[in-house]
Amino acid sequence: MEEFKLSDDVLEQIKDFNYNYYSLTDEQRSLIDKLILNEELKERYKENGLCQDCKQPNTGETWCKSCNSKHFQQNFKNWTSGNDEVDKFIQKMQLKAKDYRETLEWIEYDRFENVEYLAKGGFGTIYKAIWRDGYIREWDSENNQWKRVKFWDKDYENFPVVLKCLHNSQDITDFLREMESHTITSYDDYIARCYGITKDPISNDFMMVMFYAENGSLRQLLNDSFNSMKWEKKVDTLQRIARGLKNIHEQGLVHCDFHCGNILNNVRNSTYITDLGLCRPANVKPSQNECEKQVYGVLPYVAPEVLRGKEYTQKSDVYGFGIIAYEVCTGLPPYHDIPHDKVFFFFFFFC
Missing domain, CATH: 1.10.510.10 (Transferase(Phosphotransferase) domain 1)
Structure with a gap:
């Protein structure tokens, strides 16, 4: 499906506006309402502002799908999970992400510290770990790299995550189906997020890298x-x-x-x-x-x-x-x- 875009004429008239709609003057807002006739584009601009690179309305909070999918694609050659199906799945989710909460990435196992066993259930084994990098939040245009969130709470000095290893994760279909279910439903912050996929170097089992809830169930x-x-x-x-x-x-x-x-x-x-x-x-x-x-x-x-x-x-x-x-x-x-x-x-x- 073709994505709607602001015309060059509209962009020329608003080029000096602040990227945040709610910080505009009443006069500027009125002009925006007259200039942007497409309701989807107008709503995206009001909610998310303009992308500082392409100047089009962001598709999510601090997120431009068009620009960021290109950043992901340029990096495809620099990583691999060792499994073609997993690689294609991660790439698919990166290219279609409209918000940072919909992104997944391949994470090398050595990026985790203090891995410790938590529990074992009917379908998998759960570990807690510290992720040294934190999750992708937005693109840093000045430094040409991803900005990441390493500390989600002031009480933590590191970024804790859960590593979920499904039993028989070599049968990758069920594993990827659960990953996709978490990713497409986590937009509103009421579903535990999946940040990416890693692999236990000893068992060779793939593991989900997920949100850690310290208060438990x-x-x-x-x-x-x-x-x-x-x-x-x-x-x-x-x-x-x-x-x-x-x-x-x-x-x-x-x-x-x-x-x-x-x-x-x-x-x-x-x-x-x-x-x-x-x-x-x-x-x-x-x-x-x-x-x-x-x-x-x-x-x-x-x-x-x-x-x-x-x-x-x-x-x-x-x-x-x-x-x-x-x-x-x-x-x-x-x-x-x-x-x-x-x-x-x-x-x-x-x-």
Whole structure:
């Protein structure tokens, strides 16, 4: 699809304007509204300002897709993961990124320090590490290089990340599918970000480089501090979760594994949805969808229709959100006072 651009005539008339729309005078804003007739371009200019290099409206915060895709492309020859499919995937995501939060990069393993084991789950092993470089934020035209964020919080002297190694990551299809799900849904800051891909030099397993949440899961937060949580905090938490789930659904996806353990919190009390390994397009029929051939997830959060053999849908995710809302309001795990193993659910739903 051809991208809309400001004409040379319009650029000539606004060449001396500040790049930030909201810092313009009322007269200058009025002129902008008259000159830029295309609503998409006008909205991009208002939200993101003009690119200082090409003078076109940025596609994201401090981000120009047209210019930055060229910067990425010029660097393709300088790196490789050693796997052609992984290389092409990263390159594809770099070329289509409209915002810094949609970027991925290949990160050599030696760029990480203090790698330590955190946990092992049903689908992968999690490590914590310090990333020496930090993630790409914008292009530095003066120095002809990327500006990076190394310290996301004043309390940290380094940039902590999670390295997620999926079991059998040599089967790269599922690995890349989870990476893409995180990347296309992380625009609104309610989904845990993926920064890139690295490779364990010992096991040769590919690893996702992801956002680190030092407060752990929502379940841990409720266990540790529910009694001190105010209702404003509880409502804010549920709003953030709902916005993240809405973002996933607006991308045409189903999470398929929506529970309290897959919602993270950091020191700034922000809430993020994570673990999109089972995330699938909502319009895929059951016969084509692995996650719909058998029941996955944590049983108390699985919708009744799924337990009865129906496919996972976006409504199934909403059921899981309802269970999470119960937890946030009461502080109690679901079905905490009755058994909820496989035998219980079999008799409850099928007898």
